[in-house]
Amino acid sequence: xxxxxxxxxxxxxxxxxxxxxxxxxxxxxxxxxxxxxxxxxxxxxxxxxxxxxxxxxxxxxxxxxxxxxxxxxxxxxxxxxxxxxxxxxxxxxxxxxxxxxxxxxxxxxxxxxxxxxxxxxxxxxxxxxxxxxxxxxxxxxxxxxxxxxxxxxxxxxxxxxxxxxxxxxxxxxxxxxxxxxxxxxxxxxxxxxxxxxxxxxxxxxxxxxxxxxxxxx
Amino acid sequence: xxxxxxxxxxxxxxxxxxxxxxxxxxxxxxxxxxxxxxxxxxxxxxxxxxxxxxxxxxxxxxxxxxxxxxxxxxxxxxxxxxxxxxxxxxxxxxxxxxxxxxxxxxxxxxxxxxxxxxxxxxxxxxxxxxxxxxxxxxxxxxxxxxxxxxxxxxxxxxxxxxxxxxxxxxxxxxxxxxxxx
Numbered sequence: 001x002x003x004x005x006x007x008x009x010x011x012x013x014x015x016x017x018x019x020x021x022x023x024x025x026x027x028x029x030x031x032x033x034x035x036x037x038x039x040x041x042x043x044x045x046x047x048x049x050x051x052x053x054x055x056x057x058x059x060x061x062x063x064x065x066x067x068x069x070x071x072x073x074x075x076x077x078x079x080x081x082x083x084x085x086x087x088x089x090x091x092x093x094x095x096x097x098x099x100x101x102x103x104x105x106x107x108x109x110x111x112x113x114x115x116x117x118x119x120x121x122x123x124x125x126x127x128x129x130x131x132x133x134x135x136x137x138x139x140x141x142x143x144x145x146x147x148x149x150x151x152x153x154x155x156x157x158x159x160x161x162x163x164x165x166x167x168x169x170x171x172x173x174x175x176x177x178x179x180x181x182x183x184x185x186x187x188x189x190x191x192x193x194x195x196x197x198x199x200x201x202x203x204x205x206x207x208x209x210x211x212x213x214x215x216x217x
Numbered sequence: 218x219x220x221x222x223x224x225x226x227x228x229x230x231x232x233x234x235x236x237x238x239x240x241x242x243x244x245x246x247x248x249x250x251x252x253x254x255x256x257x258x259x260x261x262x263x264x265x266x267x268x269x270x271x272x273x274x275x276x277x278x279x280x281x282x283x284x285x286x287x288x289x290x291x292x293x294x295x296x297x298x299x300x301x302x303x304x305x306x307x308x309x310x311x312x313x314x315x316x317x318x319x320x321x322x323x324x325x326x327x328x329x330x331x332x333x334x335x336x337x338x339x340x341x342x343x344x345x346x347x348x349x350x351x352x353x354x355x356x357x358x359x360x361x362x363x364x365x366x367x368x369x370x371x372x373x374x375x376x377x378x379x380x381x382x383x384x385x386x387x388x389x390x391x392x393x394x395x396x397x398x
Binding site: 060066068069078079080081127128132133136 | 250374376378
């Protein structure tokens, strides 16, 4: 009887010159079956989409200088360039307004409102957030993550595909998925971060036998 | 009409006053919160030692501590050495210099961005590779002068990115001492 198995796939460093779907086919195509789910790291999808910038390319606004001061040091938005990069995508007034609303919501003990409104703030990784040579870049979240997942399914013939944001702090979120996937369930499967750390260069994970095990349940 | 005019002026003055107060309050908050302040400590570096030597080449190594003296996280985005030995001063060796984070050594000269928390630090490992131009490194190092080496680093944090540099000197005596070890 087949068991659920997580298979990390090693790749070279992928860049904006790569197509993530073709890269998956190249490195994992032969290992992907019709009962499997293909998971791909969101930062790598964003990098292949060219959704990166550098602090040197940004001119911080006063809104970014102001707001970053109120974000705890661990967050990507705590740096002035992290905050500015979110403003470049979402607009400085939207991010500013989201922050004010988030602060008001905190008074009423509701967390996460800022990041719910400003998705760019939620998805952006500041410098050091990804592996070299992108450790000196700010990496935005992926664009059209659902469409990317659909393309992966069409190209690989897999049961499903997801674009996931997973880290070693036991946090996993599915940012985009193909039709029929349950993002919360996939996130639970990925919670132990099978993508590993940056140095392992395994941005693709195959969840083997997912379909048959789902049917058994 | 005058009444409306004075009311308008009062409103504008009040708004300007509130904005000014908020601005000053923010500046005080930012000042109290502080910034990162990453500094190299070249005076506390280790003496250059010979790590590897052959007939025509010698590799010297020195560890340079650094610390974040500020009150905020700072990220060293890039760090590299710049040795300063013009041919007018000494032209018998060619020099390559490179640095790495001593806690996570690399051998490609690439500085991997690293976050330094307040009041914490680390160590930069500096390597100098001196190549003899005539083929005999001991002979070609005779007369080697004091050489300045700048450690150049780019830091970013809550404030704008900036480039700093700290200087150390490989003295003629220190080189001679290392070569005798």
